[in-house]
Amino acid sequence: MNRKKRERLFIMACLSPAVILFLIFMVWPTFEVFRMSLYRWGGFSNTQTFVGLENFKILWNDSNFYRSFQNTILLIVVVTVVTLAVAIFFANILIREKLKGKNFFRVIFYIPNILSIVVIAGIFSAIYRPSQGLLNNTLSLINLENLHQLWLGDQKIVIYSLIAALIWQAIGYYMVMYMSSIASIPESFYEAAALVGANKWVQFKDITLPLLWNNLRTTLTFFIISTINLSFLLVQTMTGGGPDGSSQVFLFYMYNQAYTNSTYGYGMAIGVVVFLFSFILSAVLMKVTKRDVLEF
Template identity: 60%
Template sequence: MKRNQGRIRFIWLCITPAFVLFVLFMLIPTFNVFRMSVYKWSGFSAEKQFVGFSNFKILLGDAVFVKSFQNTVLLLVIVTILTMSMALLFAAVMTRENVKGKDIYRVIFYIPNILSVVVIAAIFSAIYDAEQGLLNGLLGILRFGFLQRMWLGDQSLVIYSIAGAMIWQSVGYYMVMYMASMSSIPESFYEASALEGSGKLRQFFSISLPLIWQNLRNTLTFFIISSINLSFTLIKAMTNGGPDGATEVFLNYMYKQAYTNSSYGYGMAIGSVVFLFSFGLSLLVSRATKREPIQY
């Protein structure tokens, strides 16, 4: 009995510091976001005016907020689908095919993930430059000059240009994770499937994908949340929401309202919506992808 009590005390001693930090830097700030969303406050004065849900009512008629919502959803759909598809494809090729220098390719693909977002923004701003950018330069060399565009100045294209930078930054990280999962699948499964006449595409969908499904499900939920944050930092560094609001997203608009336009309460109302949207979307994805785990 005393031994069990000592073990319990030791466990509490280990988790208490992390729990205290979680409360101080996660729960309390989150609570304050919701609390300040019902006030009208500049963020700098001592006067706070309680306005109830007026900030949320204003959001419904805010055209810029609606545009930022549409852009956020568009980025989440495009970036998530392409990143996960490319990561799975590259992981399958690197795992199942006899590729020389796999470790080198793994490092090369992973490098974008360890770069600062500001560095990535600078790289892609240079690539997309209309006059001296690499992309337009290559199109000109390949005699596809008719495809040259102002990639960060065209309102119809700029959001897709941002999506390209996000995909480049993320795909290597998830490729490495899926390679680790696929490498643990017994080779005998593929050999038995090959004897039955299954091709590599059938083996991927019937063996590889089901057996790494739990990992895919977990990373998908994490990716959705991280993409919302990544979109803010990239857009802040590359376009700041321009041109003419074409790349405005949730967090960038919240930042402008709270810290630039001195509408802190309104900004916190946007932050509350972002939190509820992220939580609800993660829950929806988790429920939609839930299935019985396959053990081997």
């Protein structure tokens, strides 16, 4: 056996465990989701009835699904825009400005990311508590009792209460990532820009943001997918989809249909829609945000 063949066999041997695990825990479950979406099954019985696209027809007329879809879109748009904008803003300040205690601020911002989403749900549930919660008590201290709300009990504002928790949890992680990218930009670029009269906003717009773009583009896709996943855990632990289903999101509604209402096939149909939505959204974002790579 020549050297090239031995190298190929060695590479295959190294890759095979990862490939096998990927096929077992990713490809096969995904295939099963698509397959089971074509069946009517309660999840626990031995009877599986093939119904074709019947589950998708029901889904098409399901107002609760559309509400969960709207909530998910709202979360994706607001949480993504606010989180990434604030993360870039603070990353730029902590790198470009001369501040004391930069490492302290890095730690403080990053702490929420090391906490479990269940712990974060507990923290914000305490903050939003109507009678003894931090938020309403703070409003009372500054004589704004008229702004007291049932933050998790009002259908109109509950989704925004969840948005605040998701933003708080994610800012630090992405800020640290952007700080690393901004720190790698040569200082001479900014010095040259300052010599021609560019202010800090122009330097950020014309130097920092373009050179940060590839990192921003990558994190954007990952962040949207993670928002879809984390929103399920947050809703499950904080509101249970209430009040009256007003805080339901994609994955929570799918979970309820598959495992609570014993309509497993219908839940898998929702799972197919979630999968296709995530895939198409990621592909569109990668296409829309594509631009020439800037090097330095």
